[in-house]
Amino acid sequence: MNLDKYFIKGELIPAVVQEESTGQVLMLAYMNKESLAKTLETGYTWFYSRSRQQLWNKGATSGHLQKVVSIYSDCDDDTLLVTVQQTGPACHTGSHSCFFNEIPLEENKA
Numbered sequence: 001m002n003l004d005k006y007f008i009k010g011e012l013i014p015a016v017v018q019e020e021s022t023g024q025v026l027m028l029a030y031m032n033k034e035s036l037a038k039t040l041e042t043g044y045t046w047f048y049s050r051s052r053q054q055l056w057n058k059g060a061t062s063g064h065l066q067k068v069v070s071i072y073s074d075c076d077d078d079t080l081l082v083t084v085q086q087t088g089p090a091c092h093t094g095s096h097s098c099f100f101n102e103i104p105l106e107e108n109k110a
Helices: 033-042
Strands: 013-019 025-031 046-049 054-057 066-073 080-086
Touching: 025 033, 025 046, 025 080, 033 046, 033 054, 033 066
Parallel strands: 013 080
Antiparallel strands: 013 025, 046 054, 066 080
């Protein structure tokens, strides 16, 4: 499979990771062509760490693996939605999802 069309705008593509059983968004990470290819090849998520400048297999150290159920690209082929079966917490903090810090909405003062 030619993956070039996903990397026309840059070397990295954002990947939104969603839990299959709940629909909850677990995390956002980035993939490069190599990590997307490894994800497709192995059936488990691989990402590119922008801070470490290297590939990482989600859960390889913690055991909190993400088995890929499906991958969809958006209408512009510049963002991926990766649906997974999550083992354990997805967040490095131990939270199930990385999205747990709610930002309160201001009340309408009008």
